[in-house]
Amino acid sequence: MKRITILGATGSIGQNTLDLIGRDADAYKVVALTGGQNIDQLARDAIRFRADIAVTADPARYPDLKAALAGTGIKAAAGPEALSDAAARPADWVMSSIVGSAGLAPGLSALGQGATLALANKESMVCAGPLMLAAARAHGATILPVDSEHSAVFQALIGEDLSAVERVIITASGGAFRDWPLAELANATPEQAATHPNWDMGQRITIDSASMFNKALELIETKEFFGLSADKIEAVVHPESMIHALVGFRDGALMAHVGPPDMRHAIGFALHYPDRRALPVERLDLVALGQLTFRPACETRWPALRLAREVMAAGGLAGAVFNAAKERALDGFLARDIGFLQIAEVVEEVLTRVSAQPGHIDAAITLDNVMQADHLARVRAEEIIHQKRG
Numbered sequence: 001m002k003r004i005t006i007l008g009a010t011g012s013i014g015q016n017t018l019d020l021i022g023r024d025a026d027a028y029k030v031v032a033l034t035g036g037q038n039i040d041q042l043a044r045d046a047i048r049f050r051a052d053i054a055v056t057a058d059p060a061r062y063p064d065l066k067a068a069l070a071g072t073g074i075k076a077a078a079g080p081e082a083l084s085d086a087a088a089r090p091a092d093w094v095m096s097s098i099v100g101s102a103g104l105a106p107g108l109s110a111l112g113q114g115a116t117l118a119l120a121n122k123e124s125m126v127c128a129g130p131l132m133l134a135a136a137r138a139h140g141a142t143i144l145p146v147d148s149e150h151s152a153v154f155q156a157l158i159g160e161d162l163s164a165v166e167r168v169i170i171t172a173s174g175g176a177f178r179d180w181p182l183a184e185l186a187n188a189t190p191e192q193a194a195t196h197p198n199w200d201m202g203q204r205i206t207i208d209s210a211s212m213f214n215k216a217l218e219l220i221e222t223k224e225f226f227g228l229s230a231d232k233i234e235a236v237v238h239p240e241s242m243i244h245a246l247v248g249f250r251d252g253a254l255m256a257h258v259g260p261p262d263m264r265h266a267i268g269f270a271l272h273y274p275d276r277r278a279l280p281v282e283r284l285d286l287v288a289l290g291q292l293t294f295r296p297a298c299e300t301r302w303p304a305l306r307l308a309r310e311v312m313a314a315g316g317l318a319g320a321v322f323n324a325a326k327e328r329a330l331d332g333f334l335a336r337d338i339g340f341l342q343i344a345e346v347v348e349e350v351l352t353r354v355s356a357q358p359g360h361i362d363a364a365i366t367l368d369n370v371m372q373a374d375h376l377a378r379v380r381a382e383e384i385i386h387q388k389r390g
């Protein structure tokens with residue numbers, strides 16, 4: 001029986017993971033489920049899957065969780081430390097699907113006990129790729145990508161020699177605003193940004209798709225995860241979201257991963273790896289599909305992509321600063337303190353200010369330094385948002 005923990009069980013990826021596990025429940029023992037504000041869902045799933053422990057990230061929600069689990073024998077816990085403790089409970093496979101840099105410490109904790117980490121939380125690779133890979137090496141743990149593009153690249157690389165890779169192309173749907181005139185983007189609302197043309201995902205990543213910050217994070221994730229140089233990594237807009245990524249080899253061959261936009265493919269691949277088992281995803285009818293189209297991922301329209309290039313060139317803690325500034329700017333957009341186009345302006349300004357302070361970007365990539373850079377970037381972003389409002 002495979003022992004499973006899901007960090008971020010109440011979210012979109014967490015629920016898709018439980019959907020797969022629920023189809024073959026006898027094959028799995030659920031150790032820990034974690035969530036944030038959605039206590040009803042967390043308690044319901046903990047009871048349904050007979051988890052040992054359920055954890056909410058928010059200490060203020062502990063009484064609710066405790067009450068919801070009363071009499072079930074399932075342990076309740078709360079707070080960031082409890083999340084990392086839950087991730088350290090012996091398990092064979094841990095899904096890292098908390099949103100944001102809050103997923104980093106629990107993910108590291110899961111690696112520390114040698115579990116296979118199915119990584120949806122791209123932020124941990126962006127903030128601390130070398131730390132994640134070193135932790136996996138030190139504890140004999142495996143990290144499997146769950147982000148659809150990175151799962152696609154991983155699958156295209158099976159049996160291949162990384163040194164034969166000439167380029168990696170990840171695709172972007174273009175998000176909610178791909179067909180909007182540039183002039184109208186300034187007035188885009190959070191509600192408009194939170195509707196995705198192809199994928200059904202959490203609110204934050206959906207808005208990040210519209211701003212292309214999701215693809216920016218993924219360019220950095222590709223570099224960190226596969227150890228490729230930035231000049232070998234490209235993004236292309238592919239409105240149908242059927243091809244997730246392509247790997248180009250030095251003989252000119254391009255290996256594409258094609259499938260419907262359903263995260264249960266990438267999750268299921270990581271769940272059963274190295275086996276390939278049947279998954280409940282739609283089988284594509286290519287004739288019905290008719291055509292697949294591609295457009296340039298324009299760095300003028302989407303400055304996030306240009307900033308990602310700068311972050312990859314800078315290295316060090318630039319990824320942590322970039323991600324945290326984006327997280328804070330996104331909060332500002334959601335609160336209507338800044339407009340849609342100002343998300344990228346805030347991030348760029350934070351990168352400029354933090355980079356100007358010696359020792360901030362080139363400090364060693366330790367968990368403490370990453371969390372400090374994350375904090376500093378949020379403080380700077382807050383100041384800039386305040387100025388823009390004022």
Ligand code: NDP
Pocket residue numbers: 007008009010011012013014034035036037038039057083096097098099100102103120121122123146147148199200201202203204205263
């Ligand atoms: P959701 O917003 O749907 O879910 C996020 C999860 O994290 C929820 O369980 C939420 O709890 C929990 N959470 C929120 N804040 C915190 C916090 N501060 N500390 C601990 N837990 C917290 O996100 P998604 O499932 O869409 O995305 C999860 C991760 O997977 C992200 O990193 C995203 O980029 C990545 N990803 C997602 C894809 C998708 O299809 N959704 C595709 C590829 C990657 P609660 O809801 O109970 O408050």
Ligand code: MG
Pocket residue numbers: 147148149218
């Ligand atoms: Mg993705």
